[in-house]
Amino acid sequence: xxxxxxxxxxxxxxxxxxxxxxxxxxxxxxxxxxxxxxxxxxxxxxxxxxxxxxxxxxxxxxxxxxxxxxxxxxxxxxxxxxxxxxxxxxxxxxxxxxxxxxxxxxxxxxxxxxxxxxxxxxxxxxxxxxxxxxxxxxxxxxxxxxxxxxxxxxxxxxxxxxxxxxxxxxxxxxxxxxxxxxxxxxxxxxxxxxxxxxxxxxxxxxxxxxxxxxxxxxxxxxxxxxxxxxxxxxxxxxxxxxxxxxxxxxxxxxxxxxxxxxxxxxxxxxxxxxxxxxxxxxxxxxxxxxxxxxxxxxxxxxxxxxxxxxxxxxxxxxxxxxxxxxxxxxxxxxxxxxxxxxxxxxxxxxxxxxxxxxxxxxxxxxxxx
Numbered sequence: 001x002x003x004x005x006x007x008x009x010x011x012x013x014x015x016x017x018x019x020x021x022x023x024x025x026x027x028x029x030x031x032x033x034x035x036x037x038x039x040x041x042x043x044x045x046x047x048x049x050x051x052x053x054x055x056x057x058x059x060x061x062x063x064x065x066x067x068x069x070x071x072x073x074x075x076x077x078x079x080x081x082x083x084x085x086x087x088x089x090x091x092x093x094x095x096x097x098x099x100x101x102x103x104x105x106x107x108x109x110x111x112x113x114x115x116x117x118x119x120x121x122x123x124x125x126x127x128x129x130x131x132x133x134x135x136x137x138x139x140x141x142x143x144x145x146x147x148x149x150x151x152x153x154x155x156x157x158x159x160x161x162x163x164x165x166x167x168x169x170x171x172x173x174x175x176x177x178x179x180x181x182x183x184x185x186x187x188x189x190x191x192x193x194x195x196x197x198x199x200x201x202x203x204x205x206x207x208x209x210x211x212x213x214x215x216x217x218x219x220x221x222x223x224x225x226x227x228x229x230x231x232x233x234x235x236x237x238x239x240x241x242x243x244x245x246x247x248x249x250x251x252x253x254x255x256x257x258x259x260x261x262x263x264x265x266x267x268x269x270x271x272x273x274x275x276x277x278x279x280x281x282x283x284x285x286x287x288x289x290x291x292x293x294x295x296x297x298x299x300x301x302x303x304x305x306x307x308x309x310x311x312x313x314x315x316x317x318x319x320x321x322x323x324x325x326x327x328x329x330x331x332x333x334x335x336x337x338x339x340x341x342x343x344x345x346x347x348x349x350x351x352x353x354x355x356x357x358x359x360x361x362x363x364x365x366x367x368x369x
Contacts, residue, residue, distance in 0.1 A: 076105060080111070081120060082162065085112050097323055127148065132152070134160065137160070137166060139166045158326060162318050175336050177344045178317075192290055206267065208240070208267035209241045269297065290308050298310045316363075
């Protein structure tokens with residue numbers, strides 16, 4: 001999609017949204033304004049093709065990018081929900097959705113899942129009682145939101161599924177699922193941990209919410225790697241439901257129960273770092289730990305050696321591209337499937353080690369990944 005390429009090309013410093021009259025073409029000074037400023041101006045509408053062409057982009061590509069980036073004449077209304085803003089990944093996703101919303105003239109309203117299936121269910125019921133141009137949802141657990149989501153789909157509202165399945169794709173008519181390959185992420189970090197401990201020892205997997213299909217994929221990835229190491233014993237696989245307080249309780253018990261733990265894989269970075277704090281209190285910081293999400297605190301932890309590795313679950317791509325997909329569905333009339341928006345869009349990110357942590361931080365700062 002040309003639009004996604006435009007976003008990657010035009011990343012620069014964050015700015016405030018410029019204000020202009022509908023019939024004005026803002027002036028762009030490349031000496032004074034960043035590439036992100038430029039994209040915001042280009043997204044405004046009428047002058048986009050001319051400005052893109054003036055920057056050395058071919059006229060055909062400029063026209064394509066301008067058309068793709070065209071804003072609605074009136075603000076679109078979109079409702080978003082993810083598992084819970086207590087989780088740093090979800091909070092970052094909210095920032096990304098709001099940023100992309102400003103670019104594309106979308107007013108984003110948030111319905112917090114609060115890391116609770118019943119609370120998110122109530123929030124989505126409230127969402128379904130209102131009118132929206134499109135919605136985007138990351139379910140706390142598969143099958144927990146189906147009735148309310150189907151109500152919106154039947155009302156003609158395009159629904160973007162983010163990160164984890166609302167329901168199996170063959171049983172619900174979401175417009176698209178934007179998600180990473182969770183099995184890959186679990187396997188990649190587990191492989192890094194196996195290398196770090198020489199393929200032998202006692203290991204722990206602290207899981208997220210068992211009903212979360214992302215957590216299920218990460219667990220499969222972990223197990224697919226560990227089964228190849230006969231000298232590795234998995235001593236615990238408890239779920240902590242993404243809750244750092246629960247993680248602390250679990251790890252207080254684990255460190256008392258097991259005098260030897262060589263490595264631990266956590267289904268997200270927040271849980272990994274919460275467990276590290278407990279390990280530090282017990283003078284057990286020799287345990288190799290890995291997580292998922294590559295959030296800024298984890299990038300720091302990888303850089304200074306507290307964590308062995310993490311992998312980027314691209315919150316900014318998932319939430320930001322959900323805005324783009326919603327605009328494409330509403331303004332561009334793109335349907336699901338061939339010639340339109342794919343039913344399943346894989347939004348992978350790389351494994352993060354000391355070698356690439358700084359670059360990952362830069363991309364996150366600019367909502368690129």
